[in-house]
Amino acid sequence: LQELDLSKNNLTGKVPEFLAKIKSLKxxxxxxxxxxxxxxxALFDKKKEGLNLILDGYLEQCKSCRKTFPVAAVVAASLSSVAIIIIVLVITFIFKRKKPAISKVTRPSLETKNRRFTYSEVKEMTNNFQVVLGKGGFGVVCQ
Incomplete structure (x- = not known):
């Protein structure tokens, strides 16, 4: 017996192991x-020796034949992800440190909370209204 075609026979149950013991099967x-x-x-071992084993895709392979995802790949992916995150954080930290701080005004700032200025103070602050920036609905705007 060289060929055994049991296809489309509505067979149920497990694949019998004795099929591997038929030496002449191809x-x-x-x-x-x-x-x-x-x-x-045993059937997978015979397949390595040249047996043409035609199965449905739904049959499970034996546990020793299943391909397992290598642990090294998982570890490498995890370590590279952590390394990328660390690199991004370091670069972000470096750029934030190099960013110039908001320059402080060289002139002392005037506190304007509820403070009213007199006409003479405004005249002095604007150099007698010399530099006019614009005119609008609320009047003249000076530097």
Whole structure:
């Protein structure tokens, strides 16, 4: 027996392990059935030796055949994410430190809270209204 085609037979249950013991088999087609559970490791070993094993995509591979996500990849991704975050924070901190602080006014600031200025004080502050910035609805604006 070289080919065993059990496709589309509404078979149920697990894939029998004795199929791997048939030495002359070159093709086993189990597609189109309602098989469940893991495929025996022995069948996967025979597949490596040249057996053409045709399965539905729904059958589970044996636990030792499943590809596991390497731990090294997870660790590398985590470390690189942390490194990127640290680099962004350091760059942000450096740029914030280099940003010039708001320059302080060289002249002492005038506190205007509820303070009224006399005409002579305003005249003195504006150099006798010499520099006119503009005229508007509220009058003349001087420097």
């Amino acid at each position: 093709v086993i087609n189990l597609s189109g059935n309602n098989l469940s559970g893991p495929v025996p490791q």
